[in-house]
Amino acid sequence: MIDIQDLNVTFSTGADLVHAVKNVSCRITAGESFGLVGESGSGKSTVLRALCGLATDWSGRVSIDGEALEPTARRSDSFYKTVQMVFQDPYGSLHPRHTVNRILSEPIAIQGLDKPGPRVEEALEQVGLGHGFRFRFPHQLSGGQRQRVAIARALILKPKILLLDEPTSALDVSVQAEVLNLLMRLREELSLTFVLVSHDLAVVSHICDRIAVMRNGEVVEEVTADELARGEPGQRYTRQLLVASRGYDREAIDQFEDFG
Amino acid sequence: MTDLSTRSPTGLKAWLTNENPESHLQASCGRAYYAWLDFAANRLALLGLIIVGLLVLVAALAPLLATASPIAPDLQSRLLPPSADYWFGTDELGRDIYSRIVYGTRLTLYVVVLVAIIAAPVGLLVGTSAGYFGGWIDKVLMRITDIFLAFPRLILALAFVSALGPGIENAIFAIAITSWPPYARIARAETLTIRRADYIAAIRLQGASAGRVIWGHVVPLCTSSIIVRVTLDMAGIILTAAGLGFLGLGAQPPLPEWGAMISSGRKFLLDQWWLASIPGIAIFVVSLGFNLLGDGLRDVLDPKSGD
Ligand SMILES: Nc1ncnc2c1ncn2[C@@H]1O[C@H](COP(=O)(O)OP(=O)(O)O)[C@@H](O)[C@H]1O
Ligand SMILES: [Mg+2]
Numbered sequence: 001m002i003d004i005q006d007l008n009v010t011f012s013t014g015a016d017l018v019h020a021v022k023n024v025s026c027r028i029t030a031g032e033s034f035g036l037v038g039e040s041g042s043g044k045s046t047v048l049r050a051l052c053g054l055a056t057d058w059s060g061r062v063s064i065d066g067e068a069l070e071p072t073a074r075r076s077d078s079f080y081k082t083v084q085m086v087f088q089d090p091y092g093s094l095h096p097r098h099t100v101n102r103i104l105s106e107p108i109a110i111q112g113l114d115k116p117g118p119r120v121e122e123a124l125e126q127v128g129l130g131h132g133f134r135f136r137f138p139h140q141l142s143g144g145q146r147q148r149v150a151i152a153r154a155l156i157l158k159p160k161i162l163l164l165d166e167p168t169s170a171l172d173v174s175v176q177a178e179v180l181n182l183l184m185r186l187r188e189e190l191s192l193t194f195v196l197v198s199h200d201l202a203v204v205s206h207i208c209d210r211i212a213v214m215r216n217g218e219v220v221e222e223v224t225a226d227e228l229a230r231g232e233p234g235q236r237y238t239r240q241l242l243v244a245s246r247g248y249d250r251e252a253i254d255q256f257e258d259f260g
Numbered sequence: 261m262t263d264l265s266t267r268s269p270t271g272l273k274a275w276l277t278n279e280n281p282e283s284h285l286q287a288s289c290g291r292a293y294y295a296w297l298d299f300a301a302n303r304l305a306l307l308g309l310i311i312v313g314l315l316v317l318v319a320a321l322a323p324l325l326a327t328a329s330p331i332a333p334d335l336q337s338r339l340l341p342p343s344a345d346y347w348f349g350t351d352e353l354g355r356d357i358y359s360r361i362v363y364g365t366r367l368t369l370y371v372v373v374l375v376a377i378i379a380a381p382v383g384l385l386v387g388t389s390a391g392y393f394g395g396w397i398d399k400v401l402m403r404i405t406d407i408f409l410a411f412p413r414l415i416l417a418l419a420f421v422s423a424l425g426p427g428i429e430n431a432i433f434a435i436a437i438t439s440w441p442p443y444a445r446i447a448r449a450e451t452l453t454i455r456r457a458d459y460i461a462a463i464r465l466q467g468a469s470a471g472r473v474i475w476g477h478v479v480p481l482c483t484s485s486i487i488v489r490v491t492l493d494m495a496g497i498i499l500t501a502a503g504l505g506f507l508g509l510g511a512q513p514p515l516p517e518w519g520a521m522i523s524s525g526r527k528f529l530l531d532q533w534w535l536a537s538i539p540g541i542a543i544f545v546v547s548l549g550f551n552l553l554g555d556g557l558r559d560v561l562d563p564k565s566g567d
Pocket of ligand 2: 041044045046165166
């Protein structure tokens, strides 16, 4: 479904060249849930942004659903109907002056689909928001409700692949679980392929079958959820992430090594 | 969250404050209602709104409010002081100054509205395009903006009017052409932050064209600061128009333009003070009104304070 070979992504800020992603390769099959973990700044979001054309300075071979991608911003309409993304911060991913209705119906208008009203209602239903939310503005929604709207927006074009960039890390712990359960339910119902990015191994291992561990822009290890559950990742860095995800244990933190 | 409030007996207010609006119209009205509550809490802003409202009202009803023709001379009654017959006195051609002021509101409004309609959209378009596209488009557009910004407005307007010839239409055009650069600057600065937002990334991921993103997503977030800025600029625009009128380059006689009235009245300033002072006061009051209104709008519309 997604095939990434030797992906390198750079950002140029003034004179500096940031090499954010180095030689990342992975293959994600249809229906799979693939996880990307790593500490903040390790290049996880950049991988997703390169996939969907938001970062254009990349090299390597990437194909999605058999269609080879070019490092340009403009993608085909079929791409937008195949791949959608949910962003990390639900407070920044909804337009502050648009109602939920407008947010959800605009993709329908852009892609020229029929019956916008029923589609919007259906998408709201799917993410567990009732009709009463349809004409609200984002400032009338809680963080969890906003993220549900963002998920509904990603689903409205009926994509096959959902790129999830830390979809729960801006939310309260109790709401996190709700949103994760919602995502798992949707994946089941709509047979979606997930690429889930998180700095939290617990979240990723909860949802994903296979997990790539990233550090400084490189994939240092690929593990399965089972291996992780048995607590036997090969790399000490991964083990440390695992410990970190179990909470802020004094003893554990004292053992931390600096992998910088 | 209760659906009971939908049908509660308090009618309009309940409809406006309903948390679960039934339509886009209701949602927008509800939003406007809360903005209005904020605005109305500011006394000075309300005063500004009343002054501007009166300006519009007087302009609309000028033929009813005026007691005499604003342009027909009456040489029998030249330079009469304010009295029951001539509330603000008469000028050197015997015209009733009160009626001229009343008709002058039309010219003032004409200038202000036309300048706003021309300059604000041009500034918005230039600024948002420059900010959104970046690169050479940004460089070219901003250099042009800088060139216009480098000259003081009145000087540039003077140059345009002398090239185009005197007259109120040319004055409006000249003022509009010199007013848009600051709006372009503001719009560009805001666009630079907006374009990095996730909601812009999200709509681009839905396949939106650049035009749709700029028009539907960037512009609505810039308009409030532009509206505030335009309102605050109104005073300056009125003064520039009056200045051009004063120099004989704006509205031509016998039009009752306030700046031109001051200009012709200044010869009589010592003995017949009302000729120049009354239009001066009118300009002052209207400018003040727009300034107060702009301040109030800034408090309500400023995106950094709301949402
Ligand atoms: N737009 C950008 N311009 C310059 N550098 C960037 C940009 N986006 C990300 N980076 C850099 O790329 C690296 C990876 O960032 P990111 O992918 O956001 O990390 P993560 O999502 O794993 O926290 C970081 O060092 C970051 O500073
Ligand atoms: Mg990130």
